[in-house]
Each structure stands twice: as structure tokens, then as C-alpha cells.
Amino acid sequence: MDVNKRIVAVDIFRGMTISLMVLVNTPGTWSSVYSPFLHAQWHGYTPTDLVFPFFLFIVGTSIVFAYKNKKPSLKTYKKIGVRALKLIILGLFLGAFTLSFPFFKDFENIRFPGVLQRIGVVFFITSALFLNLNWKKLIFVVLVLLFGYWALMTLIPVDGQPSTLTRAPNNLANWLDVQLFGSHNYKPDYDPEGFLSTLPAIASALLGVFTGEILVGKQKNKTALLFGLGGCLLIVGHLWDIVFPINKALWTSSFVLVTAGWANVVLAIIHYLSDDRKIIFGSIFKYVGSNAITIYFLSSFISKLFYLIKVEGEISVHEWLFHTVYVQDFIPLQFSSLLYGLSVVGFYCFLGYFLYKKGIFIKV
Template identity: 75%
Template sequence: MVKERILSVDIFRGATILLMVLVNTPGTWSNVYGPFLHADWHGYTPTDLVFPFFLFIVGTSIAFSYKGRKVNAEVYKKIGVRTLKLIALGVFLGAFIIHFPFFKNFQDIRFPGVLQRIGVVFFFAAILFINLDWKKLIGVTAILLIGYWLLMTFVPVEGIASTLDRAPNNLANWLDVQVFGSHNYKADYDPEGLLSTIPSIASALLGIFTGLILTSKQEKKATILMGLGGSLLIIGHIWDIVFPINKALWTSSFVLVTAGW
């Protein structure tokens, strides 16, 4: 039996891919249209919406695929296999080059990455979804976002007060350097690092809630989603005052604003 397609999600997925193509192929990197560049650090541009939109779609897809499904060993196996495939493919692409010897030196291979994060986020979001009801998922989402905020703003780094700037005493940056060393995107930070993966799981969970609404028997789905989206935008921009919107750090305010859009 073929499941009915949800047109709005297909359109959203296609529009996100279109934006990704425009961002990744601007024609010339020497003169790029401003909105097709990432924000320097704090703040966001349309380009910064691409990745969180994909994670949001991962969440909606989880809701469509696993809602009402009987949980058994086979389901866990499929989730695990899909996760490992995404991580392995991400590491492979990070190591591959188009000329002989076709692979980078080991010390130059980047371990974190976009596909790796998608795999990890899919795993945790799917496991949470099949084991918890929507009320508990809301609690988990709140814990992830508030907990990350507290970690990033109140935990000192080697005795120095934490900062949200791109600096050695930024907790997310510091942890990535300690764990990955030269295998980061940059010498001092990675936009798909370890600690910032925690709130990115919340991006998928917010997509799950949207998927549940879309597949529910609610009559005013568009009105509900518009209200929730607007609320997330407002809360995210208010939170930005104390926890700046930042894609590289995947701050909690960034999660809410991007999910709101």
C-alpha cells in the first residue's frame, strides 16, 4: 500500500534543496550575493536556514514513517543501519579527493560533518519518538535547549569564564579541539561539532511535532502551524538577547527561529 504524499512537505523539501544548490554554486566565490553567505558569527542569513530545514524535514519524516508502527528489534535494526550508513558516507566524502591517491592524509580528514550530524540526529530523534509520547518529547526538547544554554553560558573552560565568541574559552569550540584535534573543519571550531549536536536533535524533534500535526485529524492545521511558527520566532528572537542566534554553535535561539520559519 502506497502512503499518501503530503504535498506541503514535498514542496518544502524541494525549496530547501533549491536554496542549497544556489548557496553551494553561486557562480563565483569572489562576488557572492550577500544572502547566499553564512553569517560571520552571530545572526543568520537565508543560507543559515538550509541545514536546520533539512533536520526539520528529518523529524517530519520520522513522524510519518514510525507513527503507529509496532516497535520491535527490526525497527531498531533499521534505525541503526541507516544511521551508520549516513555517518560512514559522510566520513568517506570528507576523506575523498578527486585526484590520486584519492584520499586525504589521515591527519587531514575531517571527522564531523553534515551527513554525520544528520545520522546522529536521526538516530536519537527516531529512538525518542518510538519510545515517548508527545508530551514527554516536549519535555525532552525543553531539556535539550535549556540544558545547552546553561552549559554554554555557565560552565567555565579551564578556569576561565565561558564565552559565546569564537575563542579558546568557548565550551563547544574547546571540546571539539580536545576530541578531534586536527580533524575539525577549522583549527578552532567545527559547525557540526559534538556539543552543538545536542540542540540540533531538538530541531528534528520540532519537525516531529509538525509531522504529528500534519497527520492528525485537526481541522485547522495551517492555523495551528502558523501560530506555533510565529510563537517560535518570537521566543527565539527574545532568547537571542541572552543567547545569540548562531548557526556555528547551533544555539537554542537558532533552533527556535529556524524551526519557526
């Protein structure tokens, strides 16, 4: 198979993932959100907890399409390095921006980790591994990352206390983030994109690499292979949950397997419909996926502006818009909150369509 040939299912999957990222990040009010659109409080997972690992998974799959026939070279490393650096800088900008001159927060208030930062780091490391290792060695790397992280998080004592997987000072991931970043974390007691949990996040992308190899390979029953792989990952992940709980904030090894399992199952369904049966659907998601990072960045930046800019005294643009247009006596508040988020998604779907039709593809 020509690796440059577009696989429709991947484009649709990527666009759906970005659309869901926008939806769960922009409710009308965080005080009234349907539970599936919230993260699990700690252990366990909701549909929302699948979104970010789905994106890292498809990053891994896309790496196969981009670098399958490339050799390791200074030019290639420079290309992936520049792209990773752009993602990290954009993420830091999102965290640091404010309306007050000089338009950046005080240094001590800037968060260092973040979604785009993690994507950049994971993309760079996964690409480098893919360029240098065959699939057998990559499997070994995944096993080392997952079992090694399990051992680190459960066996190493912190400040003389037994390790714990709760939000506590002697949680190794929390403790290490505090040592490295100090106050530059999401919360004083945890960061969902922290330093140590980046290791299993790399495994999430590498599992996407294996799926990419299936999609560009010569196997005939690719949909069945994706279903089978997804089912196996789900079973093993849920069994591992017994001793190493599924946890998005800590990005536990069981979480990696379960989310990659669901990613394969969802991608298998889309692949069966779009690439096997040739049913035309989900084109709007394909348009969004063509400028995925651009749309995610714009949605995050504009959402931040809507919270920062005040109208009518101390009411933010976001609050004014939500309460003026979406909050009505005959609509439950949770549904109003969802409608706001769906409207935001609709706007960025239209933007994705416009950019696609104009042939504008912004490479970050």
C-alpha cells in the same frame, strides 16, 4: 488520517530545501556572492542559515510519517541504524576523498564532523526518541536539550576562564571539539557540525516531529496551527536571542527556535496553497525531494571533483567553466556567480525529474 497518504507540502518543502542547499554551496566564486546567500559571520542569521535546520526539521516531520504506527523492535532499530550509518559513511567519504591514490586524504587531514554525519546522528536519535516517548515526554526532552545547552555554553568555565560565545579557546563547544577531534575539524577554532551542538540540532528535528504530528492529526485548521506555532517559536527565539545569541555555527537554542519558527511558517504557506487550495505548483521540487539525500550527495561530490580536476595547467574545471561561460563584461560578477549556482540547481532539478519519472527512488 492515513499516515501513508502523501502530504504534498512536505515533499515540496523538502525539495526546496535541498535545492537551496545546492545553490548556496555552489556559487561561481566565493569572492563575489550576494549577502543573503552567505552565512552570517557569527551571531545573527541570513536566509542561508535557515537551509540546514530546515532539512533537519523536515527529517523530524518525515520520521512521523515513517514510524507513526511502528513499535520499537530490533528490526526497526536495525533499519534506522543502518540508514544512519550510511549517512555517516557517505559524509566521511565526502570529507576524505581526493584524486590522488589511494584516493583518500592523509588521516590527519580528514574532517570527522559534517553535514551528512549530523543528519545521520540526528535521524537515529530522533527516531529512537519518537518510537519510545509520547509527545509530552518529547516536549520535556526538547526543553532539557535547549535549556541544558544554554546552561552548558554560558555557565561552565573552560580552562579556568569564564565561558564565551565568541570564536575563542574558552568557547565550550570549540574546546570540546578540539579535545575530541583534534585537527579533524572544519576550522581550528570552530566546527559548525561539532559534537556539543548536535544536542540542540536534535531539538530541531524534534520540533519537526511535532509539526508532523499536526499534519497527520485530525485537526481541521492545520495551516492555522502551523502559522501559530511558527509565530510563537519566532517570538520566543528572538527574545532568547537577547541573552543567548542566534548563532548557526554554535546552533544555539535561540537559533533552533527561530529556524523552526520560519520552517513552520514556510510550510504553512505551502500547505495552504498545495493541500488546502489544491493549487498545483512546485512539482519540480517534489521530484528533487523524492531523492533528496542522493541529489545532495551527488552535488557535493561532483562539485568537489570540479575543484580537484585541473585543466589548462592549474585551473580547475570549476574555474574554467565559470570564467569561460558565466563571466562576461556586461554582467556583474555577483550575478555571474549566482547564475552559475542556478545552473547547477537546474541540472539537479532535471536529474530529480528524470529519476522520479523513471520510478527510481534511491533510499539512503
